Amino acid sequence: xxxxxxxxxxxxxxxxxxxxxxxxxxxxxxxxxxxxxxxxxxxxxxxxxxxxxxxxxxxxxxxxxxxxxxxxxxxxxxxxxxxxxxxxxxxxxxxxxxxxxxxxxxxxxxxxxxxxxxxxxxxxxxxxxxxxxxxxxxxxxxxxxxxxxxxxxxxxxxxxxxxxxxxxxxxxxxxxxxxxxxxxxxxxxxxxxxxxxxxxxxxxxxxxxxxxxxxxxxxxxxxxxxxxxxxxxxxxxxxxxxxxxxxxxxxxxxxxxxxxxxxxxxxxxxxxxxxxxxxxxxxxxxxxxxxxxxxxxxxxxxxxxxxxxxxxxx
Amino acid sequence: xxxxxxxxxxxxxxxxxxxxxxxxxxxxxxxxxxxxxxxxxxxxxxxxxxxxxxxxxxxxxxxxxxxxxxxxxxxxxxxxxxxxxxxxxxxxxxxxxxxxxxxxxxxxxxxxxxxxxxxxxxxxxxxxxxxxxxxxxxxxxxxxxxxxxxxxxxxxxxxxxxxxxxxxxxxxxxxxxxxxxxxxxxxxxxxxxxxxxxxxxxxxxxxxxxxxxxxxxxxxxxxxxxxxxxxxxxxxxxxxxxxxxxxxxx
Ligand SMILES: Nc1ncnc2c1ncn2[C@@H]1O[C@H](COP(=O)(O)OP(=O)(O)O)[C@@H](O)[C@H]1O
Ligand SMILES: [Mg+2]
Numbered sequence: 001x002x003x004x005x006x007x008x009x010x011x012x013x014x015x016x017x018x019x020x021x022x023x024x025x026x027x028x029x030x031x032x033x034x035x036x037x038x039x040x041x042x043x044x045x046x047x048x049x050x051x052x053x054x055x056x057x058x059x060x061x062x063x064x065x066x067x068x069x070x071x072x073x074x075x076x077x078x079x080x081x082x083x084x085x086x087x088x089x090x091x092x093x094x095x096x097x098x099x100x101x102x103x104x105x106x107x108x109x110x111x112x113x114x115x116x117x118x119x120x121x122x123x124x125x126x127x128x129x130x131x132x133x134x135x136x137x138x139x140x141x142x143x144x145x146x147x148x149x150x151x152x153x154x155x156x157x158x159x160x161x162x163x164x165x166x167x168x169x170x171x172x173x174x175x176x177x178x179x180x181x182x183x184x185x186x187x188x189x190x191x192x193x194x195x196x197x198x199x200x201x202x203x204x205x206x207x208x209x210x211x212x213x214x215x216x217x218x219x220x221x222x223x224x225x226x227x228x229x230x231x232x233x234x235x236x237x238x239x240x241x242x243x244x245x246x247x248x249x250x251x252x253x254x255x256x257x258x259x260x261x262x263x264x265x266x267x268x269x270x271x272x273x274x275x276x277x278x279x280x281x282x283x284x285x286x287x288x289x290x291x292x293x294x295x296x297x298x299x300x301x302x303x304x305x306x307x308x309x310x311x312x313x314x
Numbered sequence: 315x316x317x318x319x320x321x322x323x324x325x326x327x328x329x330x331x332x333x334x335x336x337x338x339x340x341x342x343x344x345x346x347x348x349x350x351x352x353x354x355x356x357x358x359x360x361x362x363x364x365x366x367x368x369x370x371x372x373x374x375x376x377x378x379x380x381x382x383x384x385x386x387x388x389x390x391x392x393x394x395x396x397x398x399x400x401x402x403x404x405x406x407x408x409x410x411x412x413x414x415x416x417x418x419x420x421x422x423x424x425x426x427x428x429x430x431x432x433x434x435x436x437x438x439x440x441x442x443x444x445x446x447x448x449x450x451x452x453x454x455x456x457x458x459x460x461x462x463x464x465x466x467x468x469x470x471x472x473x474x475x476x477x478x479x480x481x482x483x484x485x486x487x488x489x490x491x492x493x494x495x496x497x498x499x500x501x502x503x504x505x506x507x508x509x510x511x512x513x514x515x516x517x518x519x520x521x522x523x524x525x526x527x528x529x530x531x532x533x534x535x536x537x538x539x540x541x542x543x544x545x546x547x548x549x550x551x552x553x554x555x556x557x558x559x560x561x562x563x564x
Contacts, residue, residue: 006368177428179432179433180431181427191405191409192405193408195406197387198366198392198404199417200392202389206426
C-alpha cells in the first residue's frame with residue numbers, strides 16, 4: 001500500500017473514531033476534547049522520543065509555553081484562535097530550540113534530568129512573573145470565534161471539532177515529516193549516532209532541529225488546551241504531564257504515530273473510568289495496566305495483533 | 315605541509331598513562347593501497363579514530379591536500395572525503411538494508427535535511443542502492459532489518475554504506491573479521507573494484523587478504539611504527555614474523 005493511501009486511510013479512521021466519540025459519547029465532549037489534545041501532545045513526543053530516540057521527561061516545557069503563549073497572545077494581540085495556535089507553535093519551538101542548545105549535548109540520564117530541570121525552571125518563572133502569567137491563580141481569557149465564525153459553545157461541540165481538525169493536521173504533517181529524508185535521519189540518529197556521524201551527518205544540529213519541530217507540535221497542543229478551557233494555570237508545567245505522555249507512548253508503542261494515538265486513548269479512558277470508580281487508587285490501576293502491557297507486549301499495544309497471530313500459529 | 319592526499323606527521327595519543335600512538339608518520343597518496351598490521355592492542359583502531367576525528371590526538375599533524383583537518387569535526391571530515399568502516403559493525407540495526415544504504419546516499423548529496431518528499435522517492439538514490447545491493451549480493455535481503463542478517467552480511471552492509479559515501483581516503487578496520495570464508499571474496503572483489511585514484515588503508519588480520527590488496531604494509535607495535543615495506547619485505551623480516559605472523563597460527 002502506498003504511503004499516501006495509508007495516510008488517507010489513517011485520516012478516515014481518525015475521523016470515524018472522532019465521529020463515534022462525538023455521537024456515541026456526547027455527554028463527555030469535554031473529556032474527549034482533552035483526549036484529542038493529549039493525542040497531539042503524545043504524537044509530538046513520539047516524533048522526538050519514538051523516532052529520534054531523544055529521551056526526555058520534560059516535554060511539558062513546550063506544552064506549557066505554548067499554552068501561556070496562546071493565552072498572552074489572545075489577551076494582548078489577537079483573540080483569533082488559529083493565530084493563537086501559531087503563537088503556541090512558535091513559542092513551543094522557540095523554547096525547545098533555546099533549551100535544546102544545552103539538552104542536545106547531553107545523553108541518557110543527564111539528558112533526562114536536564115529535561116526535567118528545564119520544566120521546573122519554567123514553572124518557577126511562570127510563578128514568579130505572575131503579572132504576566134497570573135501566577136497560581138492562572139490566566140483566563142476568552143478566545144474569539146474560529147475563522148471569525150464559530151464561537152466556542154458552552155457544551156463544547158466547537159472545541160471538540162476544532163481539536164479533531166488540528167489533530168488531523170498534525171497527524172498528516174507528521175506522516176509527511178517522518179517519511180521524508182529528515183524523518184529517516186531521525187531514525188538513523190535513534191539507531192546509531194556514531195554511524196550518523198560516520199556518514200557525515202552533523203548529528204547535534206539535526207537533533208536540535210528535531211527537538212524544535214517536536215516542541216512546536218507540543219506547543220500546538222498546549223495552545224489548544226488553553227483555548228478550549230479558556231484558562232492556563234501553572235499545572236501546564238507539571239511533571240506528571242511529561243511522565244504521563246511517556247507512559248501513553250510506551251503503552252501504545254513508539255515510533256509509528258498510531259501507537260501515540262492508541263496509547264493515549266487507552267490510557268486516558270482507563271484513567272477516566274478508574275478515577276471515577278476509585279478516586280484514591282486509580283494510579284495503582286493505571287500503573288498495573290502499563291506494567292502488564294509492557295511485560296507482555298514490550299513494543300506496546302500496536303504490536304499486539306502481530307503477537308497474537310504468532311501465538312495462534314504456534 | 316603541502317601535497318596531495320593524507321599526510322600524518324608525528325601523531326601522538328595517550329589515554330591517561332597508556333600511550334597508544336607514538337610519533338606515527340604516514341602518507342596516503344591517491345591510488346595508494348596500504349595495510350596496517352600489528353598485534354591486538356597495538357593501536358590500529360585508535361589510529362583510524364584519530365584520522366576520522368572520533369578522538370583527538372595529543373599532538374601531531376594531520377593534513378588532507380595540505381589542509382589541516384584537526385579542527386574539523388567527524389562529519390566535516392567525511393564531507394572532505396575521509397571515511398572508514400568500524401571494526402565492530404556499527405549499523406542502523408532496526409532499519410532495513412535499503413534504509414541503511416539510503417541514509418549515506420542522501421547525506422552525500424546533501425539531501426538528508428529535506429522535509430517534504432518521501433525519502434525513498436529519489437530515483438538516482440534508489441538506483442545507486444540497487445547497484446550496491448547487487449555488488450554485495452544483498453538484493454534478497456534488501457527489506458530485512460540489518461540486525462536479522464548473519465554477521466558476515468552485516469559486514470558487507472558496513473562496507474557498502476561506507477563506499478556509498480564515495481570517499482577519497484578509505485580506511486577499512488578489519489573488514490573481513492567475522493565474515494565467513496564463503497563471503498570474504500566479496501570483500502576482496504569490492505576492494506579490487508574501488509576507483510584507482512582512491513587511497514585505501516586496510517587493517518586486517520587475514521594475511522591472504524593483506525598480501526593481495528596492499529602494495530605497502532606498515533607494522534604497528536605498541537603504538538609505534540616498527541617498519542614499513544612491501545609484502546615481500548614484511549614477510550621476510552624476522553621481527554615481524556616473531557611478533558605478528560608467528561603468533562597468528564589460529
Ligand atoms: N577510549 C579509550 N580509552 C582508553 N583506552 C583505550 C580507548 N580505546 C582504546 N584503548 C586502548 O588502547 C589500546 C589500543 O587499542 P586499539 O586501537 O583498539 O588496538 P587495535 O585496534 O590495534 O587492536 C588498547 O590497549 C585499548 O585498550
Ligand atoms: Mg582494532
